[in-house]
Amino acid sequence: MVDRSPVRYRLVNSKFTVVTYSREKAEYANVNWDELGFALTKIDYMYVMNFTQGDEKFSHGTLTRFGNIELCPSSGILNYGQGLFEGLKAYRKADERILLFRPEENALRMKMGADRMCMTSPTVEQFVDSVRKTVLANKRWVPPHGRGSLYIRPLLIGTGPNLGVKPAFEYTFLVYASPVGSYNKGELNLLVEDKFHRATPGGTGGIKAVTNYSPVYKPLTQAKAKGFSDVLFLDALSGSHIEEGSACNIFILKGNVISTPTADGTILPGITRKSIMELASGFGYQVEERALPIDEVFDAEEVFCTGTAMVVKPVASITYQGKTIEYKQGEETVAGRLYATLTGIQTGVIEDKLGWTMTID
Ligand SMILES: *Cc1c(COP(=O)(O)O)cnc(C)c1O
Secondary structure: OOOOOOEEEEEEOOEEEEEEOOOOOOOOOOOOHHHOOOOOOOOOEEEEEEEEEOEOOOEEEEEEEOOOOOOOOOOHHHHHOOEEEOOEEEEEOOOOOEEEEOHHHHHHHHHHHHHHOOOOOOOHHHHHHHHHHHHHHOHHHOOOOOOOEEEEEEEEEEEOOOOOOOOOOEEEEEEEEEEEOOOOOOOEEEEEEOOOOOOOOOOOOOOOEOOOOHHHHHHHHHHHHOOOOEEEEEOOOOOOEEOEOOOOEEEEEEOOEEEEOOOOOOOOOOHHHHHHHHHHHHOOOEEEEOOEEHHHHHHOOEEEEEEOOOEEEEEEEEEEOOEEEEOOOOOOOHHHHHHHHHHHHHOOOOOOOOOOEEEOO
16 A cells, blocks of 8 residues: 655654655556557556446446456357447656546547447446546556556457347456557558558448457558558548548648548547647647548648557658658657647646646546
């Protein structure tokens, strides 16, 4: 237990002096923080909460040791992919207190996804409380200020026996986390994908379904083998408008206008996307959500991608049908300025006037 008593005695010039500390010095896990990439480091605890048909709501959430979970072989998640995931980060401020960034937005997005997937979901309060408890139980894994973040991964999955094609009777909400460093250290060189599609109208591309990523492994692997870092998907109907990367939203800048594809079902409504749109408007840019023809990419001054893991990252180049265009990069770009502002707010360096952060300890 951490002793929260504010009074301490310190030996100063051979005399014991009473000093007042408002907080304990933070304790850290034995991690080489500067070598963290975006990979799993096993932390101490995870949070698990269940729902069985007949229950009124999710209940009996508990923290348990991080480890493997048991599932019925005929569970909805294993057989039919009835599941959702979320992703958000906890950051340490310079004074070592811990901040969450817009966790209620993730909770709301999970509720939306649960509705589309016929799943029961935790309430916004339950979601935020579970995330808070998970972070506090794993406090020593939250990297020191400026050296990374604790990436939090909530899951909502259909559990229990179920062979028929119908929604599961039981659901598990699980929250685990991992300290992470930079998501993508290299340049972002995108290859426009004109054969495979990520999302279709009426499909599940607009929610964080667990089935969102595995179908893009094929084009992603092929693009990486050719030296690209990610693919840029086109809309499935016309094949002429850009949609997003495999796990990030996209923006283009021209003059005073910043544009991003409308999130109307085939675009994942990113919370970073939403935050960047608000920050860019505040900077005086005209922010537009609209259909973005691929041709506009070749006319843009800057292109950048957004997502919780990468935050905001300028795109170095885009290649489409053998033609490559390169863009401005670095801190002097609009993307660089947006990155500095957003990470400043997330880490408590810049005053949060928008009420986006939540101090949890
Ligand atoms: C999660 C995700 C994003 C980014 O959303 P954030 O809330 O900003 O992290 C973008 N595209 C896809 C496909 C995603 O799954």
